[in-house]
Amino acid sequence: NAGVTQTPKFQVLKTGQSMTLQCAQDMNHEYMSWYRQDPGMGLRLIHYSVGAGITDQGEVPNGYNVSRSTTEDFPLRLLSAAPSQTSVYFCASSYRGTAGEAFFGQGTRLTVV
Amino acid sequence: AQSVTQLGSHVSVSEGALVLLRCNYSSSVPPYLFWYVQYPNQGLQLLLKYTSAATLVKGINDFEAEFKKSETSFHLTKPSAHMSDAAEYFCAVKTGGFKTIFGAGTRLFVKA
Numbered sequence: 001n002a003g004v005t006q007t008p009k010f011q012v013l014k015t016g017q018s019m020t021l022q023c024a025q026d027m028n029h030e031y032m033s034w035y036r037q038d039p040g041m042g043l044r045l046i047h048y049s050v051g052a053g054i055t056d057q058g059e060v061p062n063g064y065n066v067s068r069s070t071t072e073d074f075p076l077r078l079l080s081a082a083p084s085q086t087s088v089y090f091c092a093s094s095y096r097g098t099a100g101e102a103f104f105g106q107g108t109r110l111t112v113v
Numbered sequence: 114a115q116s117v118t119q120l121g122s123h124v125s126v127s128e129g130a131l132v133l134l135r136c137n138y139s140s141s142v143p144p145y146l147f148w149y150v151q152y153p154n155q156g157l158q159l160l161l162k163y164t165s166a167a168t169l170v171k172g173i174n175d176f177e178a179e180f181k182k183s184e185t186s187f188h189l190t191k192p193s194a195h196m197s198d199a200a201e202y203f204c205a206v207k208t209g210g211f212k213t214i215f216g217a218g219t220r221l222f223v224k225a
Contacts, residue, residue: 004156031211033213035215040122040217040218041217042203042215042216042217042218043157043203043215045212045213048211048212050211058212090156090157092157092213094211094213096211099145099162099164099207101147101159101162102147102149102157102159102205102213104149104156104157104158105156106154106155106156107154107155107156
């Protein structure tokens, strides 16, 4: 069982470039989300989805775009990369319901130069 | 609004000593509380969760946490630290919905 798979693991971008971080889960979870992790700030929610075709903004959505065409996939797009987007990005999925814990991918370490 | 405060960004203990990582939450409704652990260069994984069944929750690797409503706390403990416990630990809260709110994290160092 693969769980949550993120690609790539590492990426270096130049300022202004765009790219897509991939996330796929094989647990049939309805809920998926993207977080960024920065030192001393914990995990901050970027965007989330409660099911195919439904997405919403989290705490820090500016500069990012998402879509959810299938239950399995939830890609995160950086429209025009900026140095402030240098971070570690995590995708997570969970069952419907408040008691459901999140399952995380291994993360993507992104550097914008 | 929900929030989570983890007291201490860094905690250092000796191998074999008690581990105590502190977490306080703010919520206007009964919360669901979680502790996650992150080992270097890995994603977060669940240690334990409180879902109102019992106030003392046992998790993996001998960790446990006690929900204290009067203190709005959910501190994580382990009787005897092991070198392999060195990691970052995150407390998190969910209330009546989907969003999980994470604390800033506490990095645990274990000295030989």
